[in-house]
Amino acid sequence: MAVKVIKEKCVGCGACIKVCPFDAIKMVDKKAVITDKCTACGQCVQKCPVKAIEKEEGKKGGVNVDEYRGVWVFAEQRGGELLNVAIELLGEGRKIADELDTELTAVLLGHNIDDDAETCIKYGADRVLYADSELLDVYTTDGYAKVIYDLIQERKPEILLIGATNIGRDLGPRLSARVHTGLTADCTRLDVDKENRRLMMTRPAFGGNLMATILCPNHRPQMSTVRPGVMEKAKPVEGRKGIIEKFAPKLTADDIKAKVVETVKSDKPVVALEEAPIIVSGGRGLGNAEGFKLIEELAKKLGGVVGASRATVDSQWIDQPHQVGQTGKTVRPGLYIACGISGAIQHLAGMQDSKCIIAINKDPNAPIFEVADYGIVGDLYEVIPAFIEALDNVDDIMEAIKAVK
Amino acid sequence: MKIIVCLKQVPDTNEVKIDPVKGTLIREGVPSIINPDDRNALEEALKIKDKCKDTVVTVVSMGPPQADVALKEALAIGADEAILLSDRAFAGSDTWATSTAIAGAIKNIGDYDIIFCGRQAIDGDTAQVGPQIAEHLGIPQITYVEELEILDGKVRAKRALEDGYFVVESEMPVLLTAIKELNEPRYPSIKGIYKAYRENKVTVWTANDYEVDRDNLGLDGSPTEVNKSFTPPGKASEVEMLNGDAKEAARQLVVRLKERKII
Numbered sequence: 001m002a003v004k005v006i007k008e009k010c011v012g013c014g015a016c017i018k019v020c021p022f023d024a025i026k027m028v029d030k031k032a033v034i035t036d037k038c039t040a041c042g043q044c045v046q047k048c049p050v051k052a053i054e055k056e057e058g059k060k061g062g063v064n065v066d067e068y069r070g071v072w073v074f075a076e077q078r079g080g081e082l083l084n085v086a087i088e089l090l091g092e093g094r095k096i097a098d099e100l101d102t103e104l105t106a107v108l109l110g111h112n113i114d115d116d117a118e119t120c121i122k123y124g125a126d127r128v129l130y131a132d133s134e135l136l137d138v139y140t141t142d143g144y145a146k147v148i149y150d151l152i153q154e155r156k157p158e159i160l161l162i163g164a165t166n167i168g169r170d171l172g173p174r175l176s177a178r179v180h181t182g183l184t185a186d187c188t189r190l191d192v193d194k195e196n197r198r199l200m201m202t203r204p205a206f207g208g209n210l211m212a213t214i215l216c217p218n219h220r221p222q223m224s225t226v227r228p229g230v231m232e233k234a235k236p237v238e239g240r241k242g243i244i245e246k247f248a249p250k251l252t253a254d255d256i257k258a259k260v261v262e263t264v265k266s267d268k269p270v271v272a273l274e275e276a277p278i279i280v281s282g283g284r285g286l287g288n289a290e291g292f293k294l295i296e297e298l299a300k301k302l303g304g305v306v307g308a309s310r311a312t313v314d315s316q317w318i319d320q321p322h323q324v325g326q327t328g329k330t331v332r333p334g335l336y337i338a339c340g341i342s343g344a345i346q347h348l349a350g351m352q353d354s355k356c357i358i359a360i361n362k363d364p365n366a367p368i369f370e371v372a373d374y375g376i377v378g379d380l381y382e383v384i385p386a387f388i389e390a391l392d393n394v395d396d397i398m399e400a401i402k403a404v405k
Numbered sequence: 406m407k408i409i410v411c412l413k414q415v416p417d418t419n420e421v422k423i424d425p426v427k428g429t430l431i432r433e434g435v436p437s438i439i440n441p442d443d444r445n446a447l448e449e450a451l452k453i454k455d456k457c458k459d460t461v462v463t464v465v466s467m468g469p470p471q472a473d474v475a476l477k478e479a480l481a482i483g484a485d486e487a488i489l490l491s492d493r494a495f496a497g498s499d500t501w502a503t504s505t506a507i508a509g510a511i512k513n514i515g516d517y518d519i520i521f522c523g524r525q526a527i528d529g530d531t532a533q534v535g536p537q538i539a540e541h542l543g544i545p546q547i548t549y550v551e552e553l554e555i556l557d558g559k560v561r562a563k564r565a566l567e568d569g570y571f572v573v574e575s576e577m578p579v580l581l582t583a584i585k586e587l588n589e590p591r592y593p594s595i596k597g598i599y600k601a602y603r604e605n606k607v608t609v610w611t612a613n614d615y616e617v618d619r620d621n622l623g624l625d626g627s628p629t630e631v632n633k634s635f636t637p638p639g640k641a642s643e644v645e646m647l648n649g650d651a652k653e654a655a656r657q658l659v660v661r662l663k664e665r666k667i668i
Contacts (some may be wrong), residue, residue, distance in 0.1 A: 002497075023636065036469065036496040040624055041631040061620060062628070072503065078568075111448030138571070141536075141546055166566050170548045173500065173533035177540035182501060183616055185531035205634060212634040219628040246647060257545035258579065261561075262572035302668065314441070321567075327530050335667050346530075356667055360645075360659065372644045374661060376654045386655035391668070394659050 002056050003040050005032045009052035016044035016053060022208050041205070041212060062218025065197070068158040071097040074148070074171070075106040075120050075128075076163050078139075082116045084233070084274075085163030087123050089226060091234030092190060093161055094124035096199070099192045102158075103127055107151065109144055111137040114246070120243035124234050129155075130240065131249040135256065138263055139167050142256045147249045152179055153180045157221045159199050161190075164225035172225050182216035183223040186326060188349060190232055192338065199224065202328055227272040229330040249279035271305065271321040278304030278335045279323055280352075282312060284382055285340020285361060293340060294384050301388055307331070307351075309341045309354040327351035339380045343368030360384070408450045409511055410484065411538065414441035414468050414475035425487025426522045439475045444590040445583040449553060450521050451483045452588065463514060467495055467507055468575045473607045474541075481593035481599040481601035489512070492611040497624030500529075504537030505626065509617035510610060511542060519560065520580040524549055532582070538577050539580035551586040586608045 011059050014028035024037035025044060032044075032053070045053045057130050073093040075086040084383055090106060097104035105127045106120035112366040117128045148171075152160070160175075162168040164186050176183035189213075191200040199222040205212035216222040273279060280299040282292055292306065299306045307329075308322040324331055326346035336354035340346060343359070343366055351357070352371045359372035367377045376383050390397060417438045439447075447464065450662065454460040464479040467474050467490040476487035488510065495506050520542075522535035532548070539546035551570065552563035560579055563570045567585065593601070612622060620626055645661075647654040662668045 036493055039497050039631060041632050041634040046633070078566075107450060140573075141548075145540075166549050166564075169532045170536060170546070173504075173531075173536035174540050174546065176533070176628075177504060177537035179499070180628070182499060183531075183533060184629060185529075185533060202631065205631075210634050210636060213632045214629050215632045216629050258547050258573050258575035260571045261574050263569070264572070265569040292457065327525075335662070356662075356665065369644050369646075373642070374658055375646045375647065376646045376651075376658065378651055378654065381652035383655060386651040390652075390655040390659040394663060394668070397656055397659055397664055 003034050003038055003042070003045065004054050004056055006035060006052045006054060007031050009050050011050055011052070013049065014272075015047050015049060016229060017119075019043050019047040021205070027149070030208055042374075043210075057295045063220055065158070065220055066220065067218040070103045070105055070155070070157045071100065071159045072105045072107050072157040072161070073110040073111065074160065074162040074168065074169060074337075075116065075125075076165060077108070077110050077113060077116055078167075080113050080116065082119055083163060083165065084229040085165060085168075085226070087233050088117075088228070088231040089161045090120060090123040090125055090165060092226070092231040093159075094234055096159065096190060096192055097126075099194060100197055101253055105129055105133075105157065108150060109133075109136045109147055114244075115125070117244045117246070119236075122238065122240055124237075126242050128244045130244055130246045133251055134248055135251050135253060136249070138260045139171075140256050140260055141170055141174055141258060143251055144171055145178060146255055147251060148175055149178050150250065152221060160221040160223045162223065162225045164227040168225055170266055172223060176223050179219075179221070181219035181221060182214075183225065184214045184216070185225050187224045187226050188330075190224065190226070195210040198222070204345050210345070223367075227330050229332070230364075271319075273307055273322070273324065273329045273331050276305035276331070276333050278302045278337075279307045279324070279331055279333045279351075280304050280337045280339065281309065281341060282318070282339050283305030283309035283341030283347075284311040284315075285314065285342075286317070289315075291340070291381075292318050294381070298337070298339075298384055298388055301391055303337070304333075304335070304337075307336075309347050338368050338372070339384060341368055342366045343371065381387070406453065406457060406519070407517045408453060408460060408462045408519045408521065409480070409514065409517045410447045410450050410462060410464045411507060411535070412447060412464055412466050412475060412479060413440045413526045414438070414472040415440045431469075433539055434537065437471075437474065439478055440523050440528075441475050442525060442527045442583055442585060444523070445572045445585055445587045446521035446523045446581075447479055447482060447484065447498060448588045448590040449581075449583055450519070451591065453519075453555060454483070463488065465507060465510060465514075467492065467498075470609070473609070476607045477601045477605070478593060480604075480606060482591060483593075483595040483597065487607045487608045488647070489607050490611075491609050494612040494619060494622050498622060499625065499627035499629045500531055500533035501628050502622050502626040504534045504541055505621045506612070506617060506635075507534070508538045508541035510615055511538065513610075513615035518577040520544075520578070524579065524582045524584045535580060535582040538567070542578075542580070544578050545575045546580045546582070547575060548582040549584050550581045551584055553581065553587065560641060
């Protein structure tokens with residue numbers, strides 16, 4: 001597969017160069033030339049006004065995709081408790097399975113967690129493949145990858161969804177390499193091309209203000225990780241019927257090379273960004289770590305939680321659990337206040353579904369204003385204290401407004 | 406001990422600006438750096454070398470010819486050898502094809518006890534290539550390593566979870582992926598930089614220089630493909646800019662929020 005320029009048609013207008021997010025096109029003798037940086041994203045194909053650029057399908061290996069049916073969700077549990085992301089994925093998996101007119105299967109690994117199997121059915125699974133073994137009590141790469149790999153070989157699912165947790169992001173790539181299939185990381189949206197039974201996996205792509213839809217046309221299962229908080233949970237249905245296949249997997253202690261010798265739960269308070277109704281986030285515009293005191297003051301005033309951009313976490317102004325965005329948390333609070341955050345696509349991907357967004361930034365051209373409901377151009381060190389003061393006097397302000405009306 | 410560190414040259418996303426008119430990245434003048442997590446990987450390898458002197462640290466990268474700058478930097482910081490995998494055949498690789506190319510090169514290097522990778526690269530954020538290399542090589546992996554101890558023939562690592570950590574032990578050879586909590590990366594010395602550039606020890610391998618199935622490389626060897634890319638649809642309603650000085654803007658904001666019953 002490659003992108004080709006049809007030289008006879010190319011008029012050398014340069015529209016493709018401007019639109020290429022990978023800087024992969026140059027002009028040689030007034031004709032566009034595609035260089036090695038090309039990722040075949042197709043942006044130029046869509047843009048070319050004279051249809052001089054084509055995408056060629058290459059010869060690819062792969063499997064007989066028609067042998068693969070069914071949608072699977074990895075039902076991650078920790079300490080016997082199903083994670084929220086597993087339930088979110090069952091909700092999304094249910095929709096996909098319905099569209100493809102196929103079964104939704106939860107893949108549950110652990111020990112003495114029969115209740116979790118019931119929960120999977122309640123949240124939409126038609127079937128639960130429940131591998132019960134002492135060796136699966138705690139996650140290990142080797143144990144989990146072996147059991148799921150064996151199941152994939154035996155049952156041949158067409159789709160496998162995994163939560164993008166620290167564990168899912170360890171398991172997913174290991175499995176995809178073993179199965180020889182593609183894995184699309186951190187998808188923010190999943191659609192189905194019904195006719196070809198293809199999963200259309202959309203994720204923010206670095207290289208501009210861009211989203212990319214990724215396909216895995218010739219390999220199965222089509223694998224995707226989805227971050228916690230991205231998909232909505234389905235409503236549980238009490239008394240919903242499904243099949244629970246509990247089995248003892250073929251697994252011995254020797255199969256597990258990297259052994260977990262101790263599990264420790266952190267006693268630090270969990271930053272519950274995903275559940276917070278109001279989030280006040282600080283970015284590089286704060287200038288220093290001290291700036292988060294002001295953010296915290298505003299958050300406290302509003303009964304909200306403190307969020308942060310990646311740049312501030314990278315600069316160690318604040319701990320990583322506060323990070324919102326593609327590599328942090330995905331949130332959709334009722335109110336999101338972005339202070340001194342320019343709005344890189346990675347950040348927007350994590351917060352743009354918030355119901356109301358306020359952006360405070362010095363730069364009137366900052367991309368954050370494009371997703372905001374209300375924008376204030378100004379120094380956050382002036383605007384936030386004024387905002388806090390206005391919140392203190394909110395009743396007076398409303399009275400004054402009424403009086404004018 | 407023999408250690409291999411995989412690293413990637415990436416654009417410094419902290420320096421990236423977005424063109425306000427076109428909505429695309431302004432790439433000109435964006436510096437290339439060693440991916441931050443990979444610097445932690447390199448640092449941990451060098452810490453082991455500090456303790457046991459007969460350690461050899463080899464850095465491996467895949468990328469265009471100009472990625473040798475990242476490898477020279479790694480040599481200047483303290484790596485002993487550097488190999489750049491550079492070939493048109495690698496262009497357009499997804500993570501599966503990338504890990505196949507790198508794993509093949511590591512097999513060609515042959516002898517190793519630990520392979521270090523960064524958890525993920527800031528230009529893709531997939532965190533896939535490390536575990537995929539481990540799978541292709543058939544060795545165990547420990548990802549998200551935030552603390553590491555070398556025992557007799559074994560490693561013991563704290564691997565971070567969202568709500569705590571696991572202590573994991575594995576025999577060597579093993580592949581480890583580093584997160585930034587693991588250590589504080591050192592900087593190259595002036596002497597180191599001078600030496601790295603004078604000696605220019607970066608070896609370049611093409612796909613013909615070692616055994617690897619060409620059908621598994623590049624765009625054609627990648628199970629995934631980009632179907633389309635698009636600018637995210639904008640918000641349905643336009644942003645309302647609140648003007649005036651800070652006090653006036655804050656006042657208007659409070660009124661809007663109160664009217665919408667958000668506060």
